[in-house]
Structures are given as structure tokens and as C-alpha cells.
Amino acid sequence: MTARVRPEVLIVEGGAGMSRGAVGAVRALAAAGYAPVVTSCGLSLAGASRYCARRVVVPSSLRHPEAFAAAVRAEASRAAYAAVLPCNDEALLALGGPAAALVDKVVLAERARSVGFPIPETVVFATSAELTRAAATLAYPVVVKPARKSYPALRAATSDELLRRLPRGDEPVLVQPYLDAGLRGILGLMHAGELVAAVHLRYVRTWPTPCGTAAAALTVDPDEALERRVRALLAGHEGIFHMDLAGPFLLDLNPRLHATLPLAAAAGVDLTTLYCDLQQGRAVPHARGRGGVFYRWLEGDVRSVIASLRARRISALDALTALRPRARTVHGFESAADPGPLLERARYVARRLLTRGAPSGRRRRPGPVRSRV
Secondary structure, eight states, X not given: OOOOOOOEEEEEOOTTSOOHHHHXXXXXXXXXXOEEEEEESSOOTGGGSTTOOEEEEOOOTTTOHHHHHHHHHHHHHHTTOSEXXXXXXXXXXXXXXXXXXXXXXXXXXXXXHHTTOOOOOOEEESSHHHXXXXXXXXXXXXXXXXXXXXXXXXXXXXXXXXXXXXXXXXXXXXXXXXXXXXXXXXXXXXXXXXEEEEEEEEEEEEESTTTSEEEEEEEEOOOHHHHHHHHHHTTTOOEEEEEEEETTEEEEEEOSOOTTHHHHHHTTOOHHHHHHHHHTTOOOOOEEOOSOOEEEOHHHHHHHHHHHHHTTXXXXXXXHHHTSOOTTOEESSXXXXXXXXXXXXXXXXXXXXXXXXXXXXXXXXXXXXXXXX
């Protein structure tokens, strides 16, 4: 009997190869009968998974973005892939396309304003040097974000703290007031102008704290008003996305795979497989995730709780309560049945500790002059 050929899906991993979203995609696709293929230029969480069908070696997207993009395009045209799925900003930016524009927070803020999607009051500075000169005039506390994710968003309570922590660079920088309540998110799939599938979640803890992504989260019932705004904002987008919000305000958008994909799948909405099925010409039902599913990214949650304990925002008892094991918890990429990604993460951390360095070669681009969006 001839074995059935599984359709291949190309998971495009750029950056340092540490995409947790790529791991979730590989596992979900393998379970659905697809063969996940992962691009790699070295360490790769997804490439270390037992469910990865094979790796494709490509140049570094950080050091050689043009060569990376050329190699990925050549691979995508070589085989009959069911879909090509970028899983981080580096891959999106290198490959280009409509979704890449949404990675730029200045562009995103302007688009949100044009469709009436509320965003925090935002001031854009052309460079970090320009922000430094204006630091004393800001109303603190503030959140500072690079237009593109060259470093994590940071919260500063005073101008001295801002000047001490602000990385130097010649890219645009956004400054917004710090909003400390109602952090939540939505994972979804846009197709032909429709929000085909969505999962809503409330953030319990974040990492980095207080301006990071979900370290612990709980799915909640759909918010129909939010979904209407999402449809307007992403009317031209095709594919998977993840959005961070504070109350009604849009904070960030990831028009790609995201680390919380396992939570969506556990809530009954396997976004990665739905997208690939659509690309195969199959009809898929509209779906919404069920509430009450708890998610934990173990490394991030432990670090978040420890940081809060050290800052005396919580007690030791609160910390133990927060980290207690919970039945039916959905984990990020940690899995006893598929330990390869966790071991690869340990190798990455050991390498970073030994070198005390960070990936270099990220391209900088000149930005617009200071403006309000």
C-alpha cells in the first residue's frame, strides 16, 4: 500500500531561532496531517521538535536579510508547499509583503486612527536622541517602544530612568502613557475580509514585566465590539494575527504566528491548521474559542513572579500561589513528550551566558520627524 503524502508547510523562522509560535505551529500541523518544514540558520526551537519533518538551512535574517529572503523564496518555489508561515518580525520584514507594513508601530497607529480603533495618546520621535532631548517634558510614567521590535518596550517612571534605560538608535521611537489595567489579547485568522476564527484572552501575568507578552493567561468569551474593530483594522490582511490591548486601546499587533497558538488550539480553534486548510481550498467553519482555558509559558511566568516578588509587589505566599500547578494547564513550548525545543532553549541560554552578547546586525532605517498619531 502506498503511504499518503503529507502536504508540506514551510515555517519561516528568522532571528535567533527562538520562536515559541513556530513550535506551536509545528506540533499542531503534524497532528493535523501536515509535514512542517522549518528554516534554520543555527539553533531552532521548532527545528528541534520531534514533529519537524525536516530543516532547511538558510542565511541569518539578522546578519544577511537579503540572502535570507532569497533563500526562503527559492525554497518556497522549489516545492509545492501548502502554505508559507513567517513566525517572527525578522522573517516578515525580510520577506516583505502587505503584512510587513503592520510590523511598524507608526504605520499601525496611523491605520488604527483612520478606522477609529482607539490607541493610547502617542508621540513619535524620529530617533532616541530626539526623545532624550525631550525627556524632561514628558508626563510620567510612560512606555517607550521602537517602531520595530529591536528591543522590548520599556516603562519609565521618571526622566532619569528613561535616560538610563533608553537604548541608542536612529529608528523612530513611540512614547505612550503607561496603562496598567485590563491587559488582554485576541488571536485570530483573517480571510477574504472576514474574521474566520478568534480566541479572546485575559492576561494574568506578562513577561517582561510590565510591558511584555502573556506569561499566564485565561481565555474569555468573545468581545463582539472588539471583533468589529479588528475587522476594520485588518480588512486587507490574510492570515493569522495576535493583538495586545489595554482595555479598549490597541497596544501592539503581530500579523504572524504567535507563542499563544497552543492556547487557541486547546480552546478549540487550531488557527494554523485552519489557515493551511484555507490555502488548500478547503472550506472551514467560523469558530470562536471557549472560555476558561488557562495558559502558562513556564519560563516567562516564573521570571514574572520572581520579578514581582523582588520588587515587593507581591508576597512570598502570593508568589507560591501564583506558581502552583494547575490542572489542565496549556503550556507554551514546554512538553515532556517533545523535549527537543526545551533542550534547544537551554543551549541558547547557555550560549548567551557564555558570550554575554546579543545578536547583532539588525538593520536600522531612518524614520519620520516627530509627530503625533
